[in-house]
Every structure is written in structure tokens, then in C-alpha cells.
Amino acid sequence: MPIIDTHVHYNLPPLSDNWSHHWQRAQAHDVIGTIVIGVDLKSSQLAVSQANQVQNWYSAVGIHPESAQPIDHSVEIAKNQLTVELGKIKALTKSDQVIALGECGLDYFHLPHDQTFTSTIIDLQKWLLHQQLTLAKQLNLPLIIHLRDKKEQAYWDFIQIYRQTGFASPFVLHCVSGPLSFIKQALDLGAYIGIDGNITYPQANDLRAIVKMTPPHRVLLETDAPYLPPVPHRGQTCLPEMIELTGKYLKLTFGLDLLQILENTTTFFPAFKAQADEG
Ligand SMILES: [Zn+2]
Numbered sequence: 001m002p003i004i005d006t007h008v009h010y011n012l013p014p015l016s017d018n019w020s021h022h023w024q025r026a027q028a029h030d031v032i033g034t035i036v037i038g039v040d041l042k043s044s045q046l047a048v049s050q051a052n053q054v055q056n057w058y059s060a061v062g063i064h065p066e067s068a069q070p071i072d073h074s075v076e077i078a079k080n081q082l083t084v085e086l087g088k089i090k091a092l093t094k095s096d097q098v099i100a101l102g103e104c105g106l107d108y109f110h111l112p113h114d115q116t117f118t119s120t121i122i123d124l125q126k127w128l129l130h131q132q133l134t135l136a137k138q139l140n141l142p143l144i145i146h147l148r149d150k151k152e153q154a155y156w157d158f159i160q161i162y163r164q165t166g167f168a169s170p171f172v173l174h175c176v177s178g179p180l181s182f183i184k185q186a187l188d189l190g191a192y193i194g195i196d197g198n199i200t201y202p203q204a205n206d207l208r209a210i211v212k213m214t215p216p217h218r219v220l221l222e223t224d225a226p227y228l229p230p231v232p233h234r235g236q237t238c239l240p241e242m243i244e245l246t247g248k249y250l251k252l253t254f255g256l257d258l259l260q261i262l263e264n265t266t267t268f269f270p271a272f273k274a275q276a277d278e279g
Contacts, residue, residue, distance in 0.1 A: 001258040004033040004265045004272060005243050007103075007144065007174050007194055007222035011036050011046040014237060015226050019050060022225075026240035032056060033265075033272055034240070037103050037144060037174075039064040041085045044092055051097040058271055060100035060144050061092045062132055065107040068124040075124055086131055093139055099271045101136040102144025103174055104129055106154040126157060133165040142268060143171040144194075147178060155182040162189065170268055172220055175228065176210055183210050187218060192268055194222045197230030197238060200249045211254055220268060221247055221261050 005026070010019040023034070033056040038044025044061035051059040063085060071077040092098055106125050111118045136143050147154050155178040162171075172192040176183070183193075193214045199207050211219070221243060229238035230245040250256040266273040 001030060001247070002032045002262060003030050003221060003243055003247055003258065004035075004262060004269075005031055005223050005225075005240055006035050006172070006220045006265055006269070007037050007196070008034055008225050008240050009037060009039070009043070009227075010034070010050055010225075010240070011038065011043045012226065015240070016046065020054075022240050023054065026243070029241040029244040031240060031243060034058070035060055035099070035269065038062055038089075039103060040067050041088055044089055048092050048095050048097055052095070056272070056275060058097050058099045058269065059095075060102045061089050061098055062102040062104040062144065063089065063128060064103055064146060065105050065125045065128065068121060068128045070120060070124070075120060078124060079127065082128060082131070086135065090135060090139070093141065096271075098141075099269050100142045100144050101132055101139070103146045104132040104143070105146035105174075106149070106157055107146060108149040108151075108154045122157075126161060129158070130161050130165060133161060133167045136169065137165055137167045140169060142169050143167070144174050145171050146174050149178075152179050152182065155179065159185060159189075172268065174222065175224055176207065178210075180209060180213060183213060187214065192218050192220050192264065194220045195246065195250065196222050196224045197228045197233075197242060197246050200231040200246065201234070202231075208253070211250070211256075216256055216260050217264055217267075219250070219256060219261055220264055221250070221258075 036047035036059045038047045038061045047059035051057040172194045174194040175196045176193045223243045225238040225240045229236050
């Protein structure tokens with residue numbers, strides 16, 4: 001069954017060292033298309049140049065919340081530098097191969113223990129997300145959203161910023177997580193749910209509960225390679241070809257139809273459909 005990997009990092013090591021080899025192998029495992037996802041300016045530039053070289057590859061460009069760090073203890077210097085980088089990210093979106101903005105979002109999982117510093121970083125992350133939601137709205141591009149928190153705050157902060165910006169294009173909760181009450185609200189706002197290899201982990205009951213409440217027409221399949229390898233490859237580098245195992249798991253465990261997921265993908269990212277119609 002044909003699969004489009006909607007979130008993969010051929011642009012990051014170790015995949016970037018040998019990316020066309022990994023793509024060949026992925027194709028042997030039914031992968032027919034790819035979206036290479038940027039996490040900062042450099043990886044976004046590489047994502048665009050890779051996508052320009054391969055048929056049925058596209059890219060998303062953006063700045064991950066981990067880049068929201070003060071520079072020389074200064075938030076102002078950090079904002080200035082991020083603003084310059086966002087200008088270059090915006091310029092990259094002129095390429096036809098760029099079909100989404102991201103990944104961007106909020107990550108409160110690894111915050112420092114110092115309270116003051118924590119709130120500085122949270123504020124900077126929120127600012128950076130707000131900038132990118134505004135940019136996506138202006139450019140009319142869908143969004144790849146990364147949210148992670150041990151508690152619930154990042155999820156509700158996202159909803160608040162989403163509402164503030166008036167963003168209304170589709171977005172995907174990449175590598176989905178969060179309380180079910182948040183997932184329900186996000187689905188009501190039109191969210192797609194990105195599912196990765198970690199759904200196969202024995203202790204992933206929270207994730208399975210999310211998939212159970214998600215309408216089948218809102219599911220997207222991702223590897224997030226080189227991260228999050230599915231069972232039985234835990235502890236190894238996740239390779240793009242492993243998406244086949246996650247797809248099989250979704251079919252066996254939830255009765256999800258891979259053709260439906262493919263259709264969801266071309267609805268969310270119409271460029272794939274246009275290309276199939278041309279070819
Ligand atoms: Zn990712």
C-alpha cells in the first residue's frame with residue numbers, strides 16, 4: 001500500500017549523510033512521497049534543496065521551539081536574530097517545493113529548573129510561535145506543529161496563540177500528544193493528527209486513546225526519522241523505511257485504512273494530488 005511520509009528529517013544527521021540511499025530503501029518499502037521538515041534556518045535550506053532534487057518530495061520550513069534561547073543572556077538579541085532568520089525562512093517559501101511552515105511550536109519538556117529563566121524561555125517560545133503562525137497566515141500555508149509538555153500548559157498556550165493570530169489554514173499536531181480535552185478542541189479547530197513509530201510502544205496507551213478518538217479522515221502518517229523508531233527497532237536510528245511498520249500497526253490495531261491516510265495526505269498537502277494528476 002503506497003505511503004507518503006509527511007514528516008521526516010533527511011536534512012539532519014545521520015540521514016543527511018546518505019539521504020539518497022535511505023530514500024531508495026524507503027521506496028522499496030512502498031514510500032512514494034516525502035515531506036522534509038526543517039527545524040532551523042540551515043536545515044530548512046537543506047530541506048528545500050533536497051526537495052528540489054527528487055520527484056514527489058516537498059519541504060516545510062520553520063524554526064523549532066528549541067531555538068528559542070536567549071543569546072548572551074539577552075532576549076532582545078535572540079529576537080533580533082530569530083527575526084532575521086524568519087525573514088530568510090519567508091524567502092524560502094517562494095519555492096514551489098515548500099508546502100507548509102514548520103516545524104514550530106512549544107516544548108516545555110526540557111526546561112531549566114530556575115523559575116525566572118523558565119518563564120523567560122516560555123515567553124520567547126510563545127513569541128516565536130506567534131511570529132510563525134502570523135507568517136503562515138500571511139502566506140496561506142498549513143502548519144506543522146510540535147507540542148510537548150509533561151503537564152498541560154504547552155497545549156493550552158498553543159490554543160490561545162492560535163486564537164490570537166486568527167490563523168485558519170489546516171494544521172497537523174506532529175507526533176501527537178496531550179490531554180484528550182485538548183485533542184478534542186484541536187480536532188474541532190480542524191487539526192490533523194500526526195502519528196509516528198512511538199504509537200507501537202507498549203506503554204503508549206495515552207497515544208492509543210488519542211488515535212481512538214480521532215476521525216479516520218484526520219490521520220497522517222509520519223516517521224520523524226531519525227527519531228522514534230517503531231517496535232522492534234527501539235533504540236536504533238529510525239530509518240524512513242520503518243514507516244511501513246507503523247502503517248501496518250495502525251491497520252492491525254485500529255483498522256485504519258492506509259488508502260484513507262493517503263487521501264488525507266493529499267487533502268492536507270494538495271501539491272501531491274496536483275503532481276499525481278499531471279503525471
Ligand atoms: Zn520532527
